[in-house]
Amino acid sequence: MSFISASSPHQQNNNSVPDVMRMVLLALVPGALASVFYFGVGVLVNIVIASATALACEAAMLNMRHYPVRRYLSDYSALVTAILLALALPATVPWWLTVIAISFAIVVAKHLYGGLGYNPFNPAMIGYVVVLIAFPRQMTQWPIPQPGGSLGLLDTLSLQLFGQLADMNTLDAVTSATPMDQIKTGIGLNKTISEISSNSLFGNVAGKGWELINLLFLAGGLWLYWKKVINWQVPLAVLSALFFWSWMFNMYDGDLYSSPFFHLFSGGTMLCAFFIATDPVTASTTFWGRLIYGMGIGILTFVIRTWGGYPDGIAFAVILMNMAVPTIDYYTQPRVFGYPEDD
Amino acid sequence: MKKPAGKLWHFMGGLHLPDHKDVSTRTPIQQLGIPGRLVIPLQQHIGEPAEVLVRAGDRVSKGQIIARASGYYSASIHASTSGTVVDTIEQPIAHPSGLSAPCIIIKPDGDDRWGKLPPQQDYKKLTPSTLRSLIREAGIVGLGGAGFPTFIKLNPGARHEIDTLILNGAECEPYISCDDMLMRERAEDVIQGLIIMRHALQAKRCLIGIEENKQEAYDAMRLATHALGVADVEVIMIPILYPTGGEKQLIRILTGLEVPHDGLPIDVSVAVHNVATAAAVYDAVEKSQPLISRVVTVTGDGVHGQGNASVLIGTPIQELIEQFGGYTDKAQRLIIGGPMMGFTVSSDQIPVTKTTNCILVASPQETSPPDTHYPCIRCGDCMDVCPVSLLPQQLYWYARARDFDKLQNYHLFDCIECGCCAYVCPSQIPLVQYYRFAKTAIWEQERSRSKSSLARQRFEFREDRLEQEKRERAERMRKKKAALNKPKAGSDANEDPKKAAIKAALERVKKKQATRGVEKTNVDNLTPDQQGKIQQINERRATTQVPAQNGQTDQADKPGT
Numbered sequence: 001m002s003f004i005s006a007s008s009p010h011q012q013n014n015n016s017v018p019d020v021m022r023m024v025l026l027a028l029v030p031g032a033l034a035s036v037f038y039f040g041v042g043v044l045v046n047i048v049i050a051s052a053t054a055l056a057c058e059a060a061m062l063n064m065r066h067y068p069v070r071r072y073l074s075d076y077s078a079l080v081t082a083i084l085l086a087l088a089l090p091a092t093v094p095w096w097l098t099v100i101a102i103s104f105a106i107v108v109a110k111h112l113y114g115g116l117g118y119n120p121f122n123p124a125m126i127g128y129v130v131v132l133i134a135f136p137r138q139m140t141q142w143p144i145p146q147p148g149g150s151l152g153l154l155d156t157l158s159l160q161l162f163g164q165l166a167d168m169n170t171l172d173a174v175t176s177a178t179p180m181d182q183i184k185t186g187i188g189l190n191k192t193i194s195e196i197s198s199n200s201l202f203g204n205v206a207g208k209g210w211e212l213i214n215l216l217f218l219a220g221g222l223w224l225y226w227k228k229v230i231n232w233q234v235p236l237a238v239l240s241a242l243f244f245w246s247w248m249f250n251m252y253d254g255d256l257y258s259s260p261f262f263h264l265f266s267g268g269t270m271l272c273a274f275f276i277a278t279d280p281v282t283a284s285t286t287f288w289g290r291l292i293y294g295m296g297i298g299i300l301t302f303v304i305r306t307w308g309g310y311p312d313g314i315a316f317a318v319i320l321m322n323m324a325v326p327t328i329d330y331y332t333q334p335r336v337f338g339y340p341e342d343d
Numbered sequence: 344m345k346k347p348a349g350k351l352w353h354f355m356g357g358l359h360l361p362d363h364k365d366v367s368t369r370t371p372i373q374q375l376g377i378p379g380r381l382v383i384p385l386q387q388h389i390g391e392p393a394e395v396l397v398r399a400g401d402r403v404s405k406g407q408i409i410a411r412a413s414g415y416y417s418a419s420i421h422a423s424t425s426g427t428v429v430d431t432i433e434q435p436i437a438h439p440s441g442l443s444a445p446c447i448i449i450k451p452d453g454d455d456r457w458g459k460l461p462p463q464q465d466y467k468k469l470t471p472s473t474l475r476s477l478i479r480e481a482g483i484v485g486l487g488g489a490g491f492p493t494f495i496k497l498n499p500g501a502r503h504e505i506d507t508l509i510l511n512g513a514e515c516e517p518y519i520s521c522d523d524m525l526m527r528e529r530a531e532d533v534i535q536g537l538i539i540m541r542h543a544l545q546a547k548r549c550l551i552g553i554e555e556n557k558q559e560a561y562d563a564m565r566l567a568t569h570a571l572g573v574a575d576v577e578v579i580m581i582p583i584l585y586p587t588g589g590e591k592q593l594i595r596i597l598t599g600l601e602v603p604h605d606g607l608p609i610d611v612s613v614a615v616h617n618v619a620t621a622a623a624v625y626d627a628v629e630k631s632q633p634l635i636s637r638v639v640t641v642t643g644d645g646v647h648g649q650g651n652a653s654v655l656i657g658t659p660i661q662e663l664i665e666q667f668g669g670y671t672d673k674a675q676r677l678i679i680g681g682p683m684m685g686f687t688v689s690s691d692q693i694p695v696t697k698t699t700n701c702i703l704v705a706s707p708q709e710t711s712p713p714d715t716h717y718p719c720i721r722c723g724d725c726m727d728v729c730p731v732s733l734l735p736q737q738l739y740w741y742a743r744a745r746d747f748d749k750l751q752n753y754h755l756f757d758c759i760e761c762g763c764c765a766y767v768c769p770s771q772i773p774l775v776q777y778y779r780f781a782k783t784a785i786w787e788q789e790r791s792r793s794k795s796s797l798a799r800q801r802f803e804f805r806e807d808r809l810e811q812e813k814r815e816r817a818e819r820m821r822k823k824k825a826a827l828n829k830p831k832a833g834s835d836a837n838e839d840p841k842k843a844a845i846k847a848a849l850e851r852v853k854k855k856q857a858t859r860g861v862e863k864t865n866v867d868n869l870t871p872d873q874q875g876k877i878q879q880i881n882e883r884r885a886t887t888q889v890p891a892q893n894g895q896t897d898q899a900d901k902p903g904t
Contacts, residue, residue: 003677003689005441007776009762010682010703011360011517012711015769017720075717117718117770231723280722285736329737336754337354337731338591338604 017116021076023229025083027220028275032087034216038209039142040149042091042156047083049098054082057106065111077116081105084275085124088268088315089131090142091149091156092175094163097138101127121322122282125315132315140311141175144201145209150174179207180266181311183258192255197262206265214270221274230278233287237294238273238301239264245302263302267312272297276314282322289325289332296321352599354592356730357584358763360517360683362556366649367520367642372528373652375666377424381449381657383409384436387696388484389491390416395447401428404458406633409447412479418492418697419482421633423655425458426451435693437679439686446694449657460631466539471497474543474628481627482634482697487511487522487588487617488680490698493624496614497543506612508546509597510537510621512553512560513581513588516681519701521638522618524651526553526560529622530567536621538573539628544614548575550597551618554583585683586730586761590615604757619700639695641667645674645704654695660702661691673706682710683762717770725764725774731757735764735774742781747788750781758782 036043058078062069082102089098105127113119132139144150151159151174159165177185179201186196196202203211224230242263249257263269268276277283277297284293297317304313335341386392393410403409403422410420429448436444466474479494499505510533514522526533537549553561564578581587581596591602593615600611608615619637626632635656642649647668654663660677664670678685680701695702725735733754741749758778765774827840869877 003687003691004675005687005689006676006710007773007779008680008682008684008686008760009765009775010676010678010685010687010705010710012766012768012771015724015767016771017717017769020720020722020769072717077720115718117720280720283721285721285723285726286734329734333734333753334355334726334732336604336733336757337595338601338606338757339754 017077018075020229021080023224023227024080024275025076027224027229028083028087028217030220031213031217031271032083034209034213035087035091036149037147038145038149038213039091040151040156041153042143042149042151042160043087045095045156045160046086046089046091046093046098049095050082050086050089050102051079053099053102054078054106057103058111061107061111061115065115067115072116075116078106078110081110081124081127084271085127087271088124088128090139092141092143092151092159093131093135093138094159095161097131097135100134101131103127104130117281119281120325122276122279122318125276125318125322128315129319132310140177140181141171142178143174144176145207176201178267178311179210179262180305184305184311187256193258194255205259205261210267211265214265217270217274221270221278224274224278230274231290233290234278234283234294235273237291238277238298239269241295241298242269242302243298245299249302249306257306263305267305268314269301272301272314272318276318277321282318282325284325284328284332286329286332286334289328292328292332293321293325296324350599351579351581351597352595353584354595354730355732356728356763357587357592358728358766359583360585360766362583363518363642364520364523364556367518367640367651368523370650372524372638373650373666375652375654375658375663377451377453377455377655378658378662379451380429380659381423381426381451381655382434382446382659382692382694383420383423383449383657384434384444384446384694384696385410385420385431386436386444387420387490387656387698388418389489390414390418392445393417393420395431395445397428397431397447399428399430402426403428403449404456406460406635407458408480408482408633409449412482412492416492416495418484418490419480419633420447421482421635422449422458423635423657424449424451425454425456435688435690437688437693437696437699441689446657463629463631466542466628469542471543471545474539478543478624478627480633481623483620483623483627484634484697485617486619486623486637486697486700488684488698488700490696493616493620496616497540499544499609499614503609504612505544505546505609505614506548507598507614508537508541508544508549509593509613509615510549510551510618511588511590511593511615512551512557512564512618513593514557515554515583515585515588516683516685516701517585518642518703519640519681520642521640521651521700523557523560524640525619525622525638526557527563530560530563531571532625533564533618533621534567534571534573534576535629536623536625537576537616538571539624540614540616540621546614549577551576551578552581552587552593552597553578554587555580556583585763586759589730589759589761591759592730604754634697637695637697637699639663639699640701641704642701643674643678643704644706644709645671645676646702647671654699656697657694659692659694660688663695663702664691664704670704671706673708674704675707676703676705676710678703678705683766684760711771716768716772719768719770719772722769724767724769728763728767730761730763731759733758738781739772739774739777742777745781745784747781747785750785755781755785 055078059069059073062072085101085105105123109121109123109126110119155165165171183196201207221235225232243260246263247260250259277294284290300317300320301313304316391414394413395410397403397409404425405422407422408419409422412419426449429450431445431447433443434446475494475497483493484490485493512522512526541549551564561580568576568578586592587596594600594602594608594613602608602611623634636653638651639654640651641663646664676687677691678687679699685703719736719739721736729735737753738755760775762775768774
């Protein structure tokens with residue numbers, strides 16, 4: 001008899017990176033469907049363009065870096081980046097904007113930094129910020145949320161692929177700024193929060209449509225936690241920090257500062273807390289580090305939303321905290337067994 | 344019956360693994376017969392190999408000492424059955440390195456005849472030190488896997504006192520059930536061995552930790568404790584959590600004490616021994632039988648039958664497998680130990696030793712495919728399961744970068760190689776392999792560093808010496824110069840020191856030359872004729888030298904006459 005030699009341990013559980021990524025994709029489905037429901041087919045167009053671009057860029061980069069393309073392509077990580085980024089883009093953006101965002105995310109933010117596992121910044125957020133800074137007009141034009149979407153299929157395709165509508169004058173009628181954007185503008189015009197939110201775009205606690213989308217991303221996120229794909233520290237820290245600070249300021253002046261629930265259920269809050277901030281590669285990995293990292297994102301998001309130049313601060317908050325991760329990790333090492341408490 | 348201690352502590356991390364133990368606990372411990380050939384390695388323990396006492400052709404009886412412990416950290420080896428010594432040769436042994444080591448080969452005669460055993464003694468009347476040497480004579484080492492000589496662990500030394508003696512019956516590693524079966528079948532022997540060990544250590548209390556999946560063993564041990572009426576012995580059921588059977592982990596679970604990272608259990612007044620070791624101590628002390636057999640689990644999909652057998656030390660694995668029906672088609676890996684910390688061997692000709700607790704013949708389905716991993720995504724699953732609270736993801740990162748300083752900052756050497764991190768890794772990275780590699784590389788570096796520091800010391804010493812010699816020479820020169828510069832007492836104050844020196848030198852030469860003429864060499868037994876000749880020569884020399892001498896002195900400024 002001859003036997004193979006191998007190093008211990010000889011067993012592993014069935015966990016795998018592709019499984020993790022697949023579950024993340026699955027958990028995104030409800031929120032994404034709600035997004036399609038309220039913002040129309042443009043969301044799907046974004047997802048399709050983003051996915052195709054991401055896979056093409058990933059394959060090209062893997063090939064150039066002499067990695068087994070098939071094997072690494074099937075780890076689904078590029079797809080996760082693509083879909084997270086696509087969900088963050090307005091459903092009216094032209095195709096080339098999506099292509100630029102994704103290409104930058106995959107080529108520069110991911111592969112030029114060493115590929116999966118080595119990128120210090122969340123690729124989806126880098127891609128988002130690049131187009132947010134470069135094309136601010138397109139990035140603030142959201143379809144008015146309504147069941148079935150405010151734009152039909154043909155109009156959407158025409159707008160996104162060819163940059164025009166049959167009647168360009170109708171564009172303003174079917175698109176608008178997000179509720180968060182409107183609050184920012186409204187506050188600048190000395191309006192109170194309650195005056196601004198009397199607008200038909202607002203729902204019970206936050207923007208119409210946005211509430212349900214956020215709620216479903218929350219549900220997906222909880223499922224991921226239940227499946228042990230993500231930890232609880234980061235989402236809890238993001239949400240509680242955001243809640244706490246918005247609550248404090250809301251208590252101080254409710255006319256000037258939105259309610260904590262508005263913050264939790266607006267924009268990309270839940271998507272960030274459960275799907276973006278939890279990206280293990282770019283997040284802190286220690287117990288206390290994850291809490292600090294999450295709280296940092298929550299606080300920065302609130303600060304940028306409230307006093308910054310951009311309506312939503314999530315992407316910047318995530319990237320800023322990504323930068324702090326090595327330092328956080330270094331100072332939050334757990335006490336190793338057998339060492340004194342103060343070591 | 345005493346109630347088990349209510350409070351148990353816990354350590355961070357750990358894993359709940361499918362235990363696969365039931366397949367090997369369905370049948371009682373089998374008695375494996377005498378094999379056709381015994382291969383008994385000289386080193387089955389941590390420390391120095393034993394020294395051979397027998398020669399080819401010697402007849403040995405069962406239990407006869409065939410190799411004696413050399414030095415303190417060593418253990419004696421005994422013949423597992425009676426027979427004839429064939430030779431002492433290098434043979435492949437059960438070691439992760441796969442290297443060969445010297446083994447005594449015995450051809451059994453089939454009589455299984457015991458030799459003369461030392462007389463039995465009542466251990467209670469023995470001093471701890473006598474008891475220890477008795478246990479040492481019997482060649483007992485830790486049977487849990489490490490093989491540390493037991494008598495050393497039974498010696499608290501002058502500076503320490505043992506408060507708690509813990510018997511490790513956790514057997515947390517999947518598949519292995521030899522301790523479980525031993526406790527079921529020999530509970531009283533284990534307890535009596537424990538009491539003997541307690542006597543040697545003079546420990547105050549004893550705790551026996553058994554994982555919850557061994558209900559029968561637990562019951563048997565409780566019953567034995569009760570039947571023997573021993574006081575201060577608690578049998579405690581502990582939660583199933585790998586690696587709870589790790590020494591430091593078990594101490595933590597049972598007592599709440601944490602052994603310092605650079606310390607031993609003795610530093611917290613605890614000693615831990617395996618249950619099988621306790622049974623061996625019982626055999627040695629109560630029956631005067633040395634350690635010549637042990638219980639081994641044979642399991643896995645790669646072998647037809649699974650179970651436990653009492654095996655003579657030195658029995659080739661192959662004979663054991665045959666006893667259990669031989670290999671199946673699925674046999675792929677031959678693992679000594681369990682799936683988490685065991686090591687593979689390439690041949691089944693290697694013998695069972697004192698530390699062989701399990702032979703796992705694993706099928707491809709039971710094992711993870713080697714080397715098909717994804718990049719680390721820093722998910723931190725490894726960190727959550729690390730029983731030592733390390734950051735395996737950072738260690739991996741720095742091991743890849745070969746950043747040895749950082750690795751030590753992140754406490755690489757506290758890693759116990761339990762394999763939890765690699766088990767849960769979604770990228771299937773062989774983390775433990777990286778850590779082993781890094782540890783070896785660091786040891787290598789330390790060795791070469793200490794070598795080079797020795798060389799540097801030598802070099803610096805030499806430099807110092809040369810420097811000092813130089814200084815001393817300079818000092819001498821300086822003194823000489825100073826002496827020359829100083830005007831000589833009694834001589835002319837205006838006299839040029841250089842000239843004075845020349846003068847002094849000339850005087851020395853003159854003196855020499857003057858004496859040379861009268862130098863007598865080999866002139867003791869000369870004939871008058873020879874003497875006359877010498878006379879003549881000397882006279883001639885004197886006449887030729889005088890003018891020259893004068894000439895020289897003329898050249899000098901002031902002849903010193």
